[in-house]
Amino acid sequence: MKIVFFGAGNMASAIFTGMIEKGIVKADDIYITSKTNRVAAMEFKESLGVNVSYDDAELCADADYIVLASKPQNFKDVAKRIRPYLEEKTKLISVMAGIQILTIQEELGKGNSVARIMPNTNAMVQYSVNGIAFSDGFDNKDELIDLMASFGKNVVVGEDGMDNITAATGSGPAFLYYIYEQYAKSLEELGFSKEDAEQLTRNLVIGTGKTLSERPESFEKLRTDITSKAGTTEAGLNTLSEFKLREMITDTLGSARDRSKKLSER
Ligand SMILES: NC(=O)C1=CN([C@@H]2O[C@H](COP(=O)(O)OP(=O)(O)OC[C@H]3O[C@@H](n4cnc5c(N)ncnc54)[C@H](OP(=O)(O)O)[C@@H]3O)[C@@H](O)[C@H]2O)C=CC1
Ligand SMILES: O=C(O)[C@@H]1CCC=N1
Numbered sequence: 001m002k003i004v005f006f007g008a009g010n011m012a013s014a015i016f017t018g019m020i021e022k023g024i025v026k027a028d029d030i031y032i033t034s035k036t037n038r039v040a041a042m043e044f045k046e047s048l049g050v051n052v053s054y055d056d057a058e059l060c061a062d063a064d065y066i067v068l069a070s071k072p073q074n075f076k077d078v079a080k081r082i083r084p085y086l087e088e089k090t091k092l093i094s095v096m097a098g099i100q101i102l103t104i105q106e107e108l109g110k111g112n113s114v115a116r117i118m119p120n121t122n123a124m125v126q127y128s129v130n131g132i133a134f135s136d137g138f139d140n141k142d143e144l145i146d147l148m149a150s151f152g153k154n155v156v157v158g159e160d161g162m163d164n165i166t167a168a169t170g171s172g173p174a175f176l177y178y179i180y181e182q183y184a185k186s187l188e189e190l191g192f193s194k195e196d197a198e199q200l201t202r203n204l205v206i207g208t209g210k211t212l213s214e215r216p217e218s219f220e221k222l223r224t225d226i227t228s229k230a231g232t233t234e235a236g237l238n239t240l241s242e243f244k245l246r247e248m249i250t251d252t253l254g255s256a257r258d259r260s261k262k263l264s265e266r
Contacts, residue, residue, distance in 0.1 A: 001029045003147075004059050006078045007069030008032040008041045011095050014124040015067070018151030020048055022126050025147070031059055035074070060085035065144075068094040068104065072263050075099055079107040086110055093117060093144070097166050098263025101135045101159060113138040118162055118170045119152060128152025129172075131165030163264070167256035175252055180205055 003025060005012045012032065019025045027049035033056075034041045041052045053059050060066065060082060070078045075096055092114045094104055101114045115138060118131035130152045134141055148154050157165055180201055187197035211222065227233040 004031040005067045008034045012069035014121045018123040022150040024150035072096045123151040129169035133159040163260040166260040167253045
């Protein structure tokens with residue numbers, strides 16, 4: 001199998017790292033290219049053994065999949081590189097937020113099968129959430145679904161579901177990391193050193209994540225099991241509940257969704 005990544009940045013590298021570490025593809029099956037930052041691409045060749053090339057004819061020749069992993073605003077430049085060499089059998093996989101399947105097919109001018117996927121950087125530890133939308137006539141969907149299962153949990157959505165999944169789980173890790181940053185800064189205000197505050201927060205998050213991955217209880221049950229009557233947690237939650245936390249998160253997700261819609265405009 002030959003999988004070619006046009007784009008070797010944060011998202012692409014999380015995906016191919018996850019695929020290789022899971023053993024679903026060999027490093028030699030992966031080809032990567034970027035625009036100008038050849039040093040970063042060569043570092044992946046050194047660390048993972050992937051192939052690096054800037055010869056578009058070589059990259060596209062006999063490719064089973066081409067992964068479009070540049071920023072949306074760079075897609076037209078990427079399309080210029082691919083168009084002359086794109087073979088009929090090659091399936092296009094786009095991770096670009098907002099770029100519609102029709103836009104990709106029109107820009108590349110050929111009837112290649114296209115799948116939009118919306119992963120997240122948890123792919124690097126094989127725990128992404130992958131929204132997937134297929135173009136009409138995309139055959140052998142299971143092969144791609146199996147490939148993606150190597151680095152995350154798949155959610156097959158129609159293309160009209162992509163804006164929401166982009167906000168919810170594509171951008172989602174960043175929203176949680178921002179909350180963790182504020183939590184660590186609050187620990188500093190309690191008196192912990194910056195280093196201790198960050199390590200305590202990191203271990204707290206890993207611990208709650210590990211609990212969620214291994215225990216069936218609901219968020220609410222896990223929370224109430226900690227909340228002793230008239231205790232410290234109840235006192236803290238009484239204060240926390242005075243803030244409009246759900247409205248804050250809803251507005252945050254709405255802004256991300258709306259930006260995805262804006263990027264979709266043709
Ligand atoms: N980061 C994330 O968590 C997620 C990102 N995405 C999507 O993934 C895509 C990439 O995002 P991200 O990885 O964060 O961005 P990065 O900026 O980290 O990576 C972009 C990559 O695209 C390359 N590139 C730009 N222009 C071209 C070109 N003409 N030919 C080949 N390669 C090119 C860049 O090369 P160079 O460095 O040389 O300029 C770079 O390797 C975006 O569309 C984003 O919406 C989707 C889900 C999550
Ligand atoms: O911020 C972005 O546009 C990309 C898509 C989802 C996560 N990162």
